[in-house]
Amino acid sequence: xxxxxxxxxxxxxxxxxxxxxxxxxHTVLVxxxxxxxxxxxxxxxxxxxxxxxxxxDCGSCTVLLEGKPVDSCMVLAMEADGREITTIxxxxxxxxxxxxxxxxxxxxxxxxxxxxxxxxxxxxxxxxRNPHPTEPEVREAISGNLCRCTGYVHIVEAVMAASEGxxxxxxxxxxxxxxxxx
Amino acid sequence: MSSERKDxxxxxxxxxxxxxxxxxxxxxxxxxxxxxxxxMLYGKILTSPHAHAxxxxxxxxxxxxxxxxxxxxTHEHVPTLKYGLSPxxxxxxxxxxxxxxxxxxxxxxxxxxxxxxCYKALKLIKVEYEVLPAVLDFTTAMDEGQPLVHxxxxxxxxxxxxxxxxxxxxxxxxAYHVRTDTFIGQRTYQCPIEPHxxxxxxxxxxxxxxxxxxxxxxxxxxxxxxxxxxxGDVRIIKPFVGGGFGGKLEPTGLEFAGAVLAKRTSRxxxxxxxxxxxxxxxxxxxxxxxEITSGVDKNGKILVIHANFKMDxxxxxxxxxxxAYYAGALLPMTYEFDNYKFDMxxxxxxxxxxxAQRGHGAPQPKYAFESHLDNVAKDLGIDPMDIRxxxxxxxxxxxxxxxxxxxxxxxxxxxxxxxxxxxxxKKKHKIPGRGVGVSTGSFVTGAGYPIYRTDLPHSSxxxxxxxxxxxxxxxxGAVEIGQGSDTVLCQMAAEAMGYRYEHMKIIAADTEITPxxxxxxxxxxxxxxxxAVKMAGEEIKKQxxxxxxxxLSLPVSDLDCDDGIxxxxxxxxxxxxxxxxxxxxxxxxxxxxxxxxYTPPKLGGTFKGAPVGTSPAYxxxxxxxxxxxxxxxxxxxxxxxxxAHDCGKVINPRLLHGQVHGALFMGMGESCWExxxxxxxxxxxxxxxxxxxxxxxxxxxxxxxxxxxxYEPTGPWGAKEVGEGATNPTLGMFSNAIFDAMGVRVNSLPxxxxxxxxxxxxxxxxxEAEKNKKS
Numbered sequence: 009x010x011x012x013x014x015x016x017x018x019x020x021x022x023x024x025x026x027x028x029x030x031x032x033x034h035t036v037l038v039x040x041x042x043x044x045x046x047x048x049x050x051x052x053x054x055x056x057x058x059x060x061x062x063x064x065d066c067g068s069c070t071v072l073l074e075g076k077p078v079d080s081c082m083v084l085a086m087e088a089d090g091r092e093i094t095t096i097x098x099x100x101x102x103x104x105x106x107x108x109x110x111x112x113x114x115x116x117x118x119x120x121x122x123x124x125x126x127x128x129x130x131x132x133x134x135x136x137r138n139p140h141p142t143e144p145e146v147r148e149a150i151s152g153n154l155c156r157c158t159g160y161v162h163i164v165e166a167v168m169a170a171s172e173g174x175x176x177x178x179x180x181x182x183x184x185x186x187x188x189x190x
Numbered sequence: 191m192s193s194e195r196k197d198x199x200x201x202x203x204x205x206x207x208x209x210x211x212x213x214x215x216x217x218x219x220x221x222x223x224x225x226x227x228x229x230m231l232y233g234k235i236l237t238s239p240h241a242h243a244x245x246x247x248x249x250x251x252x253x254x255x256x257x258x259x260x261x262x263x264t265h266e267h268v269p270t271l272k273y274g275l276s277p278x279x280x281x282x283x284x285x286x287x288x289x290x291x292x293x294x295x296x297x298x299x300x301x302x303x304x305x306x307x308c309y310k311a312l313k314l315i316k317v318e319y320e321v322l323p324a325v326l327d328f329t330t331a332m333d334e335g336q337p338l339v340h341x342x343x344x345x346x347x348x349x350x351x352x353x354x355x356x357x358x359x360x361x362x363x364x365a366y367h368v369r370t371d372t373f374i375g376q377r378t379y380q381c382p383i384e385p386h387x388x389x390x391x392x393x394x395x396x397x398x399x400x401x402x403x404x405x406x407x408x409x410x411x412x413x414x415x416x417x418x419x420x421x422g423d424v425r426i427i428k429p430f431v432g433g434g435f436g437g438k439l440e441p442t443g444l445e446f447a448g449a450v451l452a453k454r455t456s457r458x459x460x461x462x463x464x465x466x467x468x469x470x471x472x473x474x475x476x477x478x479x480x481e482i483t484s485g486v487d488k489n490g491k492i493l494v495i496h497a498n499f500k501m502d503x504x505x506x507x508x509x510x511x512x513x514a515y516y517a518g519a520l521l522p523m524t525y526e527f528d529n530y531k532f533d534m535x536x537x538x539x540x541x542x543x544x545x546a547q548r549g550h551g552a553p554q555p556k557y558a559f560e561s562h563l564d565n566v567a568k569d570l571g572i573d574p575m576d577i578r579x580x581x582x583x584x585x586x587x588x589x590x591x592x593x594x595x596x597x598x599x600x601x602x603x604x605x606x607x608x609x610x611x612x613x614x615x616k617k618k619h620k621i622p623g624r625g626v627g628v629s630t631g632s633f634v635t636g637a638g639y640p641i642y643r644t645d646l647p648h649s650s651x652x653x654x655x656x657x658x659x660x661x662x663x664x665x666x667g668a669v670e671i672g673q674g675s676d677t678v679l680c681q682m683a684a685e686a687m688g689y690r691y692e693h694m695k696i697i698a699a700d701t702e703i704t705p706x707x708x709x710x711x712x713x714x715x716x717x718x719x720x721x722a723v724k725m726a727g728e729e730i731k732k733q734x735x736x737x738x739x740x741x742l743s744l745p746v747s748d749l750d751c752d753d754g755i756x757x758x759x760x761x762x763x764x765x766x767x768x769x770x771x772x773x774x775x776x777x778x779x780x781x782x783x784x785x786x787x788y789t790p791p792k793l794g795g796t797f798k799g800a801p802v803g804t805s806p807a808y809x810x811x812x813x814x815x816x817x818x819x820x821x822x823x824x825x826x827x828x829x830x831x832x833x834a835h836d837c838g839k840v841i842n843p844r845l846l847h848g849q850v851h852g853a854l855f856m857g858m859g860e861s862c863w864e865x866x867x868x869x870x871x872x873x874x875x876x877x878x879x880x881x882x883x884x885x886x887x888x889x890x891x892x893x894x895x896x897x898x899x900x901y902e903p904t905g906p907w908g909a910k911e912v913g914e915g916a917t918n919p920t921l922g923m924f925s926n927a928i929f930d931a932m933g934v935r936v937n938s939l940p941x942x943x944x945x946x947x948x949x950x951x952x953x954x955x956x957x958e959a960e961k962n963k964k965s
Contacts, residue, residue, distance in 0.1 A: 055224035056217020058432075060383045061465045065879035068383055096217030109215040113207050116844035119852065120672025121214030122383040122432030128215060147887040154879060156383050156433050157672050158848055159855030160887040179205050179843065 030098025056096035067153035070126030096125035119157035205844035238290035241324035241872025291505035294470025328502030339538035349536035355590035356529030361494035365485025374938035375554030379474035384432020390448035405709025428699035469877035473545030494529035508545035516551025519803030523632035560922025592795030606834035625931025631918025636714025638804030659772030667707030668719035686727025688751030713911035725786025824947025828891035839908035857920025
């Protein structure tokens with residue numbers, strides 16, 4: 009299908025594309041060289057998709073394109089036209105966290121949080137295609153997501169726990185849980 | 191300060207979930223780069239392509255004429271006052287006027303309607319340079335006849351230190367064994383994943399800056415100073431920050447140029463550094479040449495140390511004077527000896543400026559010292575673990591450079607990692623190509639003195655209880671950058687009030703709303719901010735108990751408050767909820783507020799540089815690592831790492847272990863992989879994450895970290911630091927494990943596979959030559 013285009017006074021062409029993001033359909037006008045990460049952040053205000061390098065190295069801008077994790081700084085918005093995109097904002101449904109998010113929270117797998125959205129999406133994609141991965145499989149799946157804070161120790165632990173349905177660690181003790189039992 | 195000590199607490203000591211966790215896992219957390227304001231412009235800085243050049247002319251006319259360009263500024267449009275972080279050496283300008291001093295030095299800036307126009311505009315600024323010879327090697331930078339980076343600093347000497355404690359000459363004369371080794375450390379960069387960003391805006395003469403900062407207070411101070419503003423007219427707001435590790439401690443061109451662009455356009459201006467610009471701004475770890483000489487007795491007891499160092503400062507001082515002092519100041523921490531000499535020269539070079547990276551100044555000297563100590567142990571035929579246990583510092587001692595150590599479990603940390611790693615068994619049954627190494631570390635729990643001279647307290651806090659008592663808001667200037675301070679401080683506030691963590695809210699790091707705190711550096715917040723928060727919480731608790739006393743007609747001495755319940759100590763069942771007492775307080779007396787403040791006691795000696803390295807408390811730790819070396823390729827496989835720490839009372843175990851993991855991960859990268867490399871023109875070869883190699887999840891080895899049950903008498907509930915100290919042992923530990931595995935020492939960081947392979951090759955060639963000579 010050919011996109012509708014308009015050309016401005018300087019001769020720059022813009023394309024009308026449709027992005028299906030987290031189940032919502034958005035019609036946006038983009039230049040041919042517009043980067044998906046920028047369109048998500050600047051046009052749709054989905055700033056949970058982070059920018060860390062704009063070179064496809066850090067994985068902070070990971071989104072799911074048709075369920076597969078991609079660095080959205082390496083994808084043209086045009087390439088995503090008509091395809092299904094999941095960003096971090098679409099992972100929790102009606103305030104209910106995904107198992108990966110829940111485990112990341114409970115296992116303290118988050119520090120500065122800048123890599124977290126990309127990490128969650130890479131892990132979620134893994135668990136969707138392989139619900140019971142081995143630890144090396146988890147490490148491989150998130151190896152494109154760089155984290156500078158955690159040494160990945162709690163992240164790997166959380167993803168393994170999520171795959172095994174152990175969303176609450178043994179040493180977890182919120183004051184709420186204690187108060188309720190008292 | 192409280193000296194009460196309990197084994198179990200309701201809120202502290204537990205791994206409660208992070209208070210900022212839900213926003214972070216759902217992508218709702220807004221970092222500075224995620225913020226937009228109406229009418230906002232985008233700004234970029236033009237930087238120098240040359241390491242050292244005279245500016246002949248700058249022509250901005252074409253850039254100004256480009257549609258969408260709203261302002262173009264150069265040195266002509268900004269204050270000429272020099273700035274920096276170490277007050278003794280303010281040497282940086284917002285823009286260069288006479289010459290540029292490194293590839294990436296700031297020359298001009300633009301503000302435009304969008305980012306792509308910025309890049310077009312930067313290309314249209316014409317700068318004519320006269321290229322000058324550059325100083326790129328810090329080991330020769332201070333030789334006679336070298337070009338000068340700054341004309342006013344002869345022989346490119348930025349900092350010169352000569353300290354001597356005890357009787358060094360006598361101790362060397364009496365020593366049984368004297369040995370000298372020289373090691374080289376490399377330039378590394380903090381590499382937070384979030385790029386530096388600042389958004390500046392003016393309201394008449396008041397400047398507001400949103401910034402990815404580790405210290406709103408120092409930003410406020412230095413920005414106000416630069417523009418001649420009252421501190422009260424500068425508001426710094428820290429949104430979520432994506433890691434700092436020392437790299438976001440001082441204002442950058444983004445804040446300084448951004449403020450000027452915002453003023454000239456009367457519009458908010460957002461500026462950020464891309465990854466390569468982050469590398470150029472740097473403020474990462476200094477490269478160092480470290481010569482260490484020790485004198486020991488025949489049992490391996492250290493009698494004297496002489497540390498003779500040079501460091502590569504780069505083009506500007508940043509916090510580098512402190513880094514230079516720290517390099518020597520913290521060397522005598524983990525082992526006891528009385529005689530110590532420290533010489534240091536920090537050189538100016540035409541490379542990016544270095545500053546404070548996690549473990550500030552200490553990790554590389556520690557690598558040198560720990561490697562040297564293993565060499566000494568080998569000379570004397572002593573087990574590396576035994577020589578460390580023999581020399582380990584004890585509690586209630588003082589270092590030769592006058593640092594008072596209260597709690598210290600250095601020896602127990604070593605014994606713990608010995609047991610955890612099965613050290614003795616591994617030493618007894620050696621497997622070819624495999625080796626174990628041990629190393630120690632220590633770090634300040636907050637600096638004893640602020641960066642600029644002031645008598646302001648280091649931390650302060652207040653707590654406001656909601657009218658109906660159902661929530662408490664902690665206001666603190668402390669700075670959450672990922673380490674978990676918001677969570678830990680809320681735990682401490684709840685514990686001190688006798689309240690519950692899940693009712694805590696926090697407003698932090700906004701200089702107009704929150705009380706002053708020096709920020710996230712020197713591993714200071716749990717202890718210093720925590721002490722202020724504890725005091726604020728105790729003030730609330732006192733008022734709650736007084737109010738409950740009136741409500742229950744019981745004496746104050748008969749009441750306590752814990753976990754949200756105010757109860758009688760003598761009569762069972764006589765109790766009120768925190769909420770109802772707090773509500774009553776509001777009805778009868780108005781807002782229920784508590785405030786707290788922390789200033790460290792006067793610390794340290796009287797010699798020049800004595801304040802650097804002072805701290806109210808020190809952490810201690812030991813690490814053992816086991817490696818397997820592939821003799822054909824030099825590849826290093828890490829089989830395991832064991833860490834034991836003495837960091838006082840643990841407020842949140844999972845957050846604490848996360849700090850150890852992260853510090854170890856950074857230390858591992860610095861040990862074997864990470865290095866910022868430059869070409870012969872002073873240009874960075876690898877300013878991107880594909881080529882500046884830090885560990886991915888696949889590279890990270892198994893780690894076991896344990897915390898000793900220790901108590902610091904001066905700390906809040908007995909707490910001290912962990913975040914930076916855990917980086918200190920790692921480099922030396924790797925060096926020693928590799929040494930043990932292959933019997934030869936690599937004397938420079940990073941300990942790359944290639945260097946290991948070359949060392950093995952040389953060893954083989956030497957052995958063959960020996961064999962041939964014999965036959």
